[in-house]
Amino acid sequence: MDSDDQTISGLLDDQLTLDDSQSNNGGDKSTIKPEIKSKWLIAYNDNLCSLYTLTSCICFVDLNGDGDQKLVIADLGNGIQGMKLNVYKGTFILSQLTLIDCPSGVVSFYMDSSSPRIPAIGVASGSYLYIYKNLKPFYKFGLPSLEINSTEQEAWKQLTDDKIDGTQLKVLLENLKVEIGESGLTARSQCLLDLNDSSSIEDFIGRYKDQPLKRSTVITCIATIKKTVDEDNNLNCLIIGTENKDILIIEPDAFTILTSVQLPSIPVFLEISGLFNVEYRVIVSCRDACIYTIKRGFKTGRLCVQLNSQPVGLIRHNNNIIVGTMDQCLACYTINGNCVWKINQSAGITCLAAIEIEILGLTLIAVALESRVIVFYNGKSKVDLIETDNVITSMKFGRYGREDNTLVMVSRSGSLSIRILKRTAKFTLIDNDYNSTNSRSTIKMNIPKKTKLFVEQSVREREEAIAIHRIFQQDLYRLRLTVARAYVKAIASSLNPMSTNTIDPLKLSAQVHGLGPIFKLILEIQNTSLDQPSNNLNLFFYCDVKIYRINRNVIPIPYLKPGYLYTFATKVESINELNLSDFIKIHVVRDGECIPIITAIINMPSSETPI
Numbered sequence: 001m002d003s004d005d006q007t008i009s010g011l012l013d014d015q016l017t018l019d020d021s022q023s024n025n026g027g028d029k030s031t032i033k034p035e036i037k038s039k040w041l042i043a044y045n046d047n048l049c050s051l052y053t054l055t056s057c058i059c060f061v062d063l064n065g066d067g068d069q070k071l072v073i074a075d076l077g078n079g080i081q082g083m084k085l086n087v088y089k090g091t092f093i094l095s096q097l098t099l100i101d102c103p104s105g106v107v108s109f110y111m112d113s114s115s116p117r118i119p120a121i122g123v124a125s126g127s128y129l130y131i132y133k134n135l136k137p138f139y140k141f142g143l144p145s146l147e148i149n150s151t152e153q154e155a156w157k158q159l160t161d162d163k164i165d166g167t168q169l170k171v172l173l174e175n176l177k178v179e180i181g182e183s184g185l186t187a188r189s190q191c192l193l194d195l196n197d198s199s200s201i202e203d204f205i206g207r208y209k210d211q212p213l214k215r216s217t218v219i220t221c222i223a224t225i226k227k228t229v230d231e232d233n234n235l236n237c238l239i240i241g242t243e244n245k246d247i248l249i250i251e252p253d254a255f256t257i258l259t260s261v262q263l264p265s266i267p268v269f270l271e272i273s274g275l276f277n278v279e280y281r282v283i284v285s286c287r288d289a290c291i292y293t294i295k296r297g298f299k300t301g302r303l304c305v306q307l308n309s310q311p312v313g314l315i316r317h318n319n320n321i322i323v324g325t326m327d328q329c330l331a332c333y334t335i336n337g338n339c340v341w342k343i344n345q346s347a348g349i350t351c352l353a354a355i356e357i358e359i360l361g362l363t364l365i366a367v368a369l370e371s372r373v374i375v376f377y378n379g380k381s382k383v384d385l386i387e388t389d390n391v392i393t394s395m396k397f398g399r400y401g402r403e404d405n406t407l408v409m410v411s412r413s414g415s416l417s418i419r420i421l422k423r424t425a426k427f428t429l430i431d432n433d434y435n436s437t438n439s440r441s442t443i444k445m446n447i448p449k450k451t452k453l454f455v456e457q458s459v460r461e462r463e464e465a466i467a468i469h470r471i472f473q474q475d476l477y478r479l480r481l482t483v484a485r486a487y488v489k490a491i492a493s494s495l496n497p498m499s500t501n502t503i504d505p506l507k508l509s510a511q512v513h514g515l516g517p518i519f520k521l522i523l524e525i526q527n528t529s530l531d532q533p534s535n536n537l538n539l540f541f542y543c544d545v546k547i548y549r550i551n552r553n554v555i556p557i558p559y560l561k562p563g564y565l566y567t568f569a570t571k572v573e574s575i576n577e578l579n580l581s582d583f584i585k586i587h588v589v590r591d592g593e594c595i596p597i598i599t600a601i602i603n604m605p606s607s608e609t610p611i
Helices: 003-024 150-160 166-180 187-193 198-208 452-463 465-492
Strands: 040-046 058-061 070-075 084-089 092-098 103-109 120-125 128-133 136-142 219-226 236-242 246-250 257-262 267-275 279-286 290-295 302-306 311-317 320-325 329-334 339-344 349-357 362-369 373-378 381-387 392-400 403-411 416-421 506-513 518-527 534-542 548-550 554-560 565-574 583-590 598-603
Touching: 040 403, 058 103, 058 392, 070 103, 103 219, 103 236, 120 219, 128 219, 150 166, 150 187, 166 187, 166 198, 187 198, 219 267, 236 267, 267 311, 279 311, 302 320, 311 349, 311 362, 320 349, 349 392, 349 403, 362 392, 452 465, 506 583, 506 598, 518 534, 518 554, 518 583, 554 565
Parallel strands: none
Antiparallel strands: 040 416, 058 070, 070 084, 084 092, 103 120, 120 128, 128 136, 219 236, 236 246, 246 257, 267 279, 279 290, 290 302, 311 320, 320 329, 329 339, 349 362, 362 373, 373 381, 392 403, 403 416, 506 518, 518 565, 534 554, 534 583, 548 565, 583 598
8 A cells, every 4th residue: 555545544534533432432412503524534635736627527537447547637727727636645746837828628538549548638728638558748739720701711811912911801700790700700819809009019910910710619528438339348439529519439549430419508517328339319508598318310409408507517417407407496307308307506516526435325415515515415305515625616536545525625715625425434324404413314225134035045055156157158149049039130131120230220119098989100210321321211011911901002201301200100901800909011112113221010909989
């Protein structure tokens, strides 16, 4: 154990001894309200480090691949100078790197499969993503340049050819700003419009008029997603949000853009789930107080939630979205946008953090408030509370050093505080008044004793572990073989509802509405290609004419745009007097071909007796 681990362990031992002595001493039992025993140990507190950072600029990184996590904090400085990347080990600064521009996010990711498995650090700063390996600069990825307005480019060209002067150029740019907005101009034109002194304008033009005109965007948020396998040290793809309302997914090996998605507004917070090569969902909170979702194969974001105020934090928990807003509200929504619950806070929310405690199987939500309080929620139930000396503006929970449950907090005054969760901590419901506990939460459950059958089964599993494992593997191989044969058969006969054809990758689903004898058959077809439309398709219906009569046996589909869901409907009438039910086949066939692209089989329900 190194000196830093000894320091933290010493703090833990001292604090545990102090807690035990306080619990053994007899206290005054005549107090009005019982005191809540703290579940956190103060491992480190520095009020003079002068850090100015965001929650997205804090992460834990295993720099050496030995399981000893380091703390990486990107310091924003004053926004113009003093930007640094601080790497902490224990309670000391291990390394300090200078940043050129103001950072907007820091992530840890694996960019290759080489051994030993050492992650890289990605720092989003301005228009570039800086990659560090072994605390040394490794690669700089720049965002692609944006298209320059032709009128702006022509105005600067006339200035270079001495056809107009600086005053005339500024007038042209001001008129263009009214027409297309300030965000449509280059950074050079925006700086020129901010100058009012004629000497400053001439000096600015003299320095930059001969340089090529460029229009770039900046990174607003960054996150990572597992590429193929959901493992800790598997390859990651980078997901970047830009000021140009784009979401870019970047491949980690060659740093090429795999996918680009357009949003209606500028992204601020990102939450990721799934695998890039399988299926994934990106939840994006934007500056227009809306939350959008992005799924694999879609080129635009889908509106999920319209908030009443601007968001200050976003967390995904299971299938729910938890967001804190500027109107002092903490709300929980489903993926479909339905509100599950809302909790009004006593003060403004400054930041949120997810507290994942694996040993307890809990995921809590930490909410930092302007009243110098951090409240912990398990769902909508308040389970803990921490009072701090300053207002916390950013915090991160994770493994630091050898401790699994560490909470790092940075205050508005620039102080850094590290707290460690006690191993004996238990989170139970507390009242709205946080100084009184809920006595009902202390009731223990009656756990049944182990039966003789359970003990015998456990002994058998220990003694016959190898044989049981071999039998399980044989059954698993048989199951995989059966599934593979059925899948190949479905592909060969086009009986699968999803097409494997690279020219027409289609997805077909069907629904039956009604009780009978007249049903309504609703079909939904979607082109899952990224950019290739499908043309000249037809929907054919096959059924037993003695049982069903279909209103439209053929439905032409002239055009399918990628990513959009098209809906078609037809009526089906049950004409059998014996009230029999059968299946209906739906084929998607291209004009001039006889082999269907995909086929869906619908098992029709029994028809109700007409009234």
